[in-house]
Amino acid sequence: MRIAITSQGNSLESILDQRFGHCKYFVIVDMQTGAIEIIPNPYSEAEEQAGTLAVKLLSSKNVNKIISGEFGIKVKPLLDSLNIQMIMYKKPNIPIGKVIEMLNHNN
Amino acid sequence: MNISSLFLYRTIAHNMARLKIPRKITNPPIVKGFKPYGPDIDSKKRESIILNFEEYEAFRMCDYDMYNHYQASVLMNVSRPTFTRIYASARMKISKAFVEGRQIEFEGGKVYFDSDWYQCNSCGCHFNNPEISISIQNCPLCGSSEVERHTEESLGDMPRNSEDDLCICPECGFTKEHHYGVPCRNEKCPTCNSPLIRKYH
Numbered sequence: 001m002r003i004a005i006t007s008q009g010n011s012l013e014s015i016l017d018q019r020f021g022h023c024k025y026f027v028i029v030d031m032q033t034g035a036i037e038i039i040p041n042p043y044s045e046a047e048e049q050a051g052t053l054a055v056k057l058l059s060s061k062n063v064n065k066i067i068s069g070e071f072g073i074k075v076k077p078l079l080d081s082l083n084i085q086m087i088m089y090k091k092p093n094i095p096i097g098k099v100i101e102m103l104n105h106n107n
Numbered sequence: 108m109n110i111s112s113l114f115l116y117r118t119i120a121h122n123m124a125r126l127k128i129p130r131k132i133t134n135p136p137i138v139k140g141f142k143p144y145g146p147d148i149d150s151k152k153r154e155s156i157i158l159n160f161e162e163y164e165a166f167r168m169c170d171y172d173m174y175n176h177y178q179a180s181v182l183m184n185v186s187r188p189t190f191t192r193i194y195a196s197a198r199m200k201i202s203k204a205f206v207e208g209r210q211i212e213f214e215g216g217k218v219y220f221d222s223d224w225y226q227c228n229s230c231g232c233h234f235n236n237p238e239i240s241i242s243i244q245n246c247p248l249c250g251s252s253e254v255e256r257h258t259e260e261s262l263g264d265m266p267r268n269s270e271d272d273l274c275i276c277p278e279c280g281f282t283k284e285h286h287y288g289v290p291c292r293n294e295k296c297p298t299c300n301s302p303l304i305r306k307y308h
Contacts, residue, residue: 065247067232073129077218080237081135087248088233102230102249 001031004058005099006068010038012097016089018069021051027096028061029103036100051075059084067099127217130161130193131184140212147208156204159216162197169194186290228253274303282306 006023008015017023022044028037042057043050051072058066065085079086089099140155161183168179180190204211223236225243229251236243246254272285276296283303285291291303 067248077132080235083237085237085247086235089230089248090233091231099248105250 001065002061002063003029003031003065003067003103004061004063005029005096006041006066007038007096010040012036012100013095016067016069016094016096016099018090018092020066020068020071020075021054022046023054023068026054026058027100028058028063029100031103052078055079055082055084128185128189130164130216130218131182132160132164132218133182134164134167135160136163136213138213140210141204142210143204143208145208153207153209155210155212156200157214158197158200158211160213160218161193161216162200163213164218165190165194166197166201223256225254225256227251228255273306275306276301276303 005027006017006020007025007027008017008023010025012027014025017025023041024044026039026041028039029035030037039057039061041054043053046053051074055075055078059082063084065087066079067087067089069090070088071079071086076086140158164183165179168174168182169176174182176191176194177187179194180187183190183193185193201211203209223243224233225236226233227246227249229246230249232246232248234247243254243256245252273282274285274291274294275282276299278299278301279296281296281298281303283294285305291305294303295301296303
């Protein structure tokens with residue numbers, strides 16, 4: 001199970017980014033091994049198609065779930081057809097570390 | 108923005124086609140397309156026919172599930188005449204592919220796929236269920252079992268905002284929410300009994 005979390009910065013203290021396509025970084029957590037990979041989002045400054053390109057990037061990384069604040073209208077059907085679960089977490093100022101803690105507590 | 112670009116914008120805005128309502132797709136096709144076979148077929152030479160997802164869905168509902176146009180239009184969240192247009196286009200494309208021996212590809216269209224959405228009452232997150240065969244018991248984020256399935260009414264973030272879409276009475280100003288597939292003129296105002304009209308913004 002690999003879970004992607006959108007982040008505003010490249011550390012675990014960074015805040016969960018409420019946007020999906022235009023977020024600064026993706027934090028990819030592997031739940032089996034506990035490995036954490038942080039990749040910069042190359043499409044954060046893109047004017048259009050940021051969401052769909054980000055979906056392509058994440059699906060190439062074999063992500064099963066994505067946690068973000070909100071998903072766009074083009075992204076939702078795309079993720080649905082790729083069988084990737086969307087989790088919208090709308091509370092402001094949540095650090096990435098806390099989200100990972102919640103996920104670990106889950107298992 | 109200078110005056111000439113404003114003029115250009117207005118021209119484009121006025122000549123733009125009417126916006127399409129997103130069509131709801133419950134069963135996307137299980138294959139990417141169809142190929143003809145036979146000795147005289149050189150499929151690379153001929154352009155393939157693009158069948159939109161909405162056209163596939165219309166064809167499936169009418170000729171496979173045997174719904175009538177009205178029932179299918181309600182399921183697809185469009186009006187009945189729109190559905191009939193989509194269905195006619197689907198049949199035209201399929202017959203063209205059959206007669207001319209062309210490939211059919213399923214692609215595109217203004218659609219959204221339908222998966223169930225849930226809300227966790229413990230952490231407040233929203234999530235969907237991409238696997239229809241597996242039912243959701245626990246929140247994927249915090250693991251709490253206090254999850255609740257969204258119904259049509261509680262779903263605030265779907266593509267269409269139904270609160271802005273109203274039927275209005277031209278006589279007394281009575282408004283009610285518009286339902287897709289139900290023409291406003293068939294509904295009567297409860298106070299002055301005159302037919303309702305759609306409210307445009």
